Amino acid sequence: MATARFHQALGTAQSHQHLQNSGSHHEFGNASLKLISKAFKADVGLSIRGGYSSCMRKSGVIQASTSQTSAQPVSYSPNNSSDVLRRKSSEAALILIRHGESLWNEKNLFTGCVDVPLTKKGVEEAIEAGKRISNIPVDMIYTSALIRAQMTAMLAMTQHRRKKVPIILHNENEQAREWGRIFSEDTKKQSIPVVTAWQLNERMYGELQGLNKQETADRFGKEKVHEWRRSYDIPPPNGESLEMCAERAVAYFKDHIEPQLLSGKNVMIAAHGNSLRSIIMYLDKLTSQEVINLELSTGIPMLYIFKGGKFIRRGSPAGPTEAGVYAYTRSLALYRQRLDDMLH
Amino acid sequence: MAAGALHRSIRTIQLHGCSNDSAYTMEYGSSSLKLISKGFTVDVKFLSNRSRSFNHCKMHVFHAFSSHASVIDPTLSTSHVTTNFNQNTSIESSLILIRHGESMWNERNLFTGSVDVPLTKRGIEEAIEAGKRISSIPVNMIYTSALIRAQMTAMLAMTQHRQKKIPIIMHDESLQAKEWTQIFSEETIQQSIPVITAWQLNERIYGKLQGLNKEETVVRYGKEKVHEWRRSFDSPPPNGESLEMCSQRAVAFFKENIEPQLQNGRNIVVAAHGNSLRSIIMYLEKLTSQEVTNLELSTGVPLLYIYKHGGFLKRGSPVGPTEYGVYAYTRV
Numbered sequence: 208m209a210t211a212r213f214h215q216a217l218g219t220a221q222s223h224q225h226l227q228n229s230g231s232h233h234e235f236g237n238a239s240l241k242l243i244s245k246a247f248k249a250d251v252g253l254s255i256r257g258g259y260s261s262c263m264r265k266s267g268v269i270q271a272s273t274s275q276t277s278a279q280p281v282s283y284s285p286n287n288s289s290d291v292l293r294r295k296s297s298e299a300a301l302i303l304i305r306h307g308e309s310l311w312n313e314k315n316l317f318t319g320c321v322d323v324p325l326t327k328k329g330v331e332e333a334i335e336a337g338k339r340i341s342n343i344p345v346d347m348i349y350t351s352a353l354i355r356a357q358m359t360a361m362l363a364m365t366q367h368r369r370k371k372v373p374i375i376l377h378n379e380n381e382q383a384r385e386w387g388r389i390f391s392e393d394t395k396k397q398s399i400p401v402v403t404a405w406q407l408n409e410r411m412y413g414e415l416q417g418l419n420k421q422e423t424a425d426r427f428g429k430e431k432v433h434e435w436r437r438s439y440d441i442p443p444p445n446g447e448s449l450e451m452c453a454e455r456a457v458a459y460f461k462d463h464i465e466p467q468l469l470s471g472k473n474v475m476i477a478a479h480g481n482s483l484r485s486i487i488m489y490l491d492k493l494t495s496q497e498v499i500n501l502e503l504s505t506g507i508p509m510l511y512i513f514k515g516g517k518f519i520r521r522g523s524p525a526g527p528t529e530a531g532v533y534a535y536t537r538s539l540a541l542y543r544q545r546l547d548d549m550l551h
Numbered sequence: 552m553a554a555g556a557l558h559r560s561i562r563t564i565q566l567h568g569c570s571n572d573s574a575y576t577m578e579y580g581s582s583s584l585k586l587i588s589k590g591f592t593v594d595v596k597f598l599s600n601r602s603r604s605f606n607h608c609k610m611h612v613f614h615a616f617s618s619h620a621s622v623i624d625p626t627l628s629t630s631h632v633t634t635n636f637n638q639n640t641s642i643e644s645s646l647i648l649i650r651h652g653e654s655m656w657n658e659r660n661l662f663t664g665s666v667d668v669p670l671t672k673r674g675i676e677e678a679i680e681a682g683k684r685i686s687s688i689p690v691n692m693i694y695t696s697a698l699i700r701a702q703m704t705a706m707l708a709m710t711q712h713r714q715k716k717i718p719i720i721m722h723d724e725s726l727q728a729k730e731w732t733q734i735f736s737e738e739t740i741q742q743s744i745p746v747i748t749a750w751q752l753n754e755r756i757y758g759k760l761q762g763l764n765k766e767e768t769v770v771r772y773g774k775e776k777v778h779e780w781r782r783s784f785d786s787p788p789p790n791g792e793s794l795e796m797c798s799q800r801a802v803a804f805f806k807e808n809i810e811p812q813l814q815n816g817r818n819i820v821v822a823a824h825g826n827s828l829r830s831i832i833m834y835l836e837k838l839t840s841q842e843v844t845n846l847e848l849s850t851g852v853p854l855l856y857i858y859k860h861g862g863f864l865k866r867g868s869p870v871g872p873t874e875y876g877v878y879a880y881t882r883v
Binding site: 310311314316319320321322323324325326327330352353354357358361362364365366372373374375376377379382383386387388389390391394395401405408411414415416417418419 | 753
């Protein structure tokens with residue numbers, strides 16, 4: 208009926224626009240708008256909200272290229288996740304999550320790159336974080352090589368409403384790659400690749416790793432320890448300074464993660480205090496003075512919107528039981544709406 | 552005083568016991584061992600009984616290297632130490648097998664194999680439950696597969712453990728990984744439980760069935776073929792492993808790496824998968840290929856074996872904290 212055709216036209220117009228555009232800049236023609244206004248007197252805002260219950264890609268205001276009506280049907284099945292749409296989107300979400308309490312945090316030991324798992328509390332923090340991001344699209348996940356970050360990501364994703372399945376990619380050798388192969392296209396489409404990278408590891412604390420914070424102060428002197436912990440460029444013996452950590456973390460972000468965002472993929476990074484601070488330093492263009500004063504809460508996801516080559520900080524998504532003023536973008540609001548429609 | 556000296560020596564021996572592992576870089580001489588065998592001896596049975604309440608300093612009887620000294624729980628008072636030297640004390644160590652719980656592809660009825668799929672909420676709960684069941688059984692080392700669902704099962708289970716030692720995952724994939732994960736406090740190392748991840752403990756590779764829905768596989772290949780691949784001993788799916796092939800690598804790993812630890816008296820947890828664990832059980836209980844294809848392992852329910860006199864005694868599953876059960880722990 209009319210509504211269905213309207214939806215179809217909108218869908219087509221949308222896909223047209225995305226097909227014909229490249230990069231993050233869009234050309235907006237007026238043709239489709241005229242099409243819409245000719246055939247229907249719809250309140251555009253209302254129709255956007257009501258449409259595409261199954262199309263998982265976000266849309267902004269509908270734009271089309273100069274073409275007119277097309278009879279091509281657009282599939283709305285969730286499995287078709289409209290990869291085309293995704294690639295040409297102008298906006299991508301970036302979520303940063305710092306893992307929660309580890310067993311050595313609890314004991315007040317310097318952890319660094321030692322692979323210590325989460326406590327019960329850390330597990331709960333991860334699940335809480337997951338609830339906060341349960342409505343934000345995630346297409347790829349990056350974690351460090353340490354179990355506490357990986358677990359945080361996997362625990363968080365058990366709360367996600369979209370129900371895509373994170374799959375950890377193994378690239379350590381040919382056998383690992385071969386063994387992890389998936390032989391169903393449908394299944395692959397329902398997967399979120401998880402990439403583990405040592406470059407996102409916590410700052411390496413060298414000879415302080417495993418030491419009690421008190422005894423380290425006794426051994427080396429309070430000021431020296433304070434310097435190592437809080438300066439930008441002074442590393443503990445055999446360890447990394449924040450500067451050194453930032454170098455490898457930001458380089459990795461620029462080389463691997465930013466291109467994904469550019470192509471419209473929504474990314475989640477689950478990592479550590481110092482590797483995430485380094486990335487935030489890059490996203491927010493902080494000075495070294497500012498970054499050493501930056502404290503990242505554990506288990507509280509930070510949302511950035513990547514748009515037009517820039518990172519816009521959006522703070523932390525409100526938890527499900529919080530009445531918060533949290534300004535989603537229009538795209539995110541639409542995504543959430545679709546989730547609601549899909550799951551009800 | 553004497554007790555203090557004994558405690559120190561014991562710590563030294565425990566460390567010595569661990570220094571075989573490449574992760575630890577401490578060398579100890581055997582002089583401290585002689586200290587013990589000269590000065591003190593132990594009534595093993597009595598002490599084993601006393602140590603049922605596991606606490607901070609874990610205790611078990613084990614052989615030190617070249618001498619036959621027995622080592623005792625440092626928390627016991629010296630008044631219980633007798634002077635007859637007990638040669639050939641029998642070593643007993645516990646082996647716990649845990650099969651991970653529900654994964655996100657189990658939930659969707661997809662063939663998983665060695666695709667690295669994480670746990671669902673339910674799988675997480677199963678892991679925590681399993682942890683409660685083993686919270687009073689000593690653990691000195693943990694082995695898991697290279698897949699996150701087994702690793703998470705182990706780490707979640709250990710959050711419930713009453714002993715205060717901390718699992719630390721060992722990394723030796725590269726020189727940098729080894730260096731970066733080094734620990735510089737001896738005391739901290741003593742309070743650690745090394746966790747070794749091994750692909751040899753991975754689930755059976757299901758080859759071209761990985762990611763396929765179980766119904767559509769039946770439609771594609773036919774019911775009998777699929778049943779054969781799933782339930783036979785030596786018939787592999789295309790590009791995949793048969794249960795026999797999986798056993799080969801899993802049992803070889805067990806014999807070369809895990810059994811020596813048990814022989815040294817270390818208590819081990821193995822968190823892995825249905826087929827890799829079935830393979831190991833086939834070895835532990837000397838099952839035939841017919842018997843093992845009929846063996847079903849419950850998920851998230853730990854199985855305890857006692858390693859003693861070079862053999863494995865099946866002890867069933869430790870009861871959960873709220874269950875009444877007839878479950879026979881050994882003295883240790």
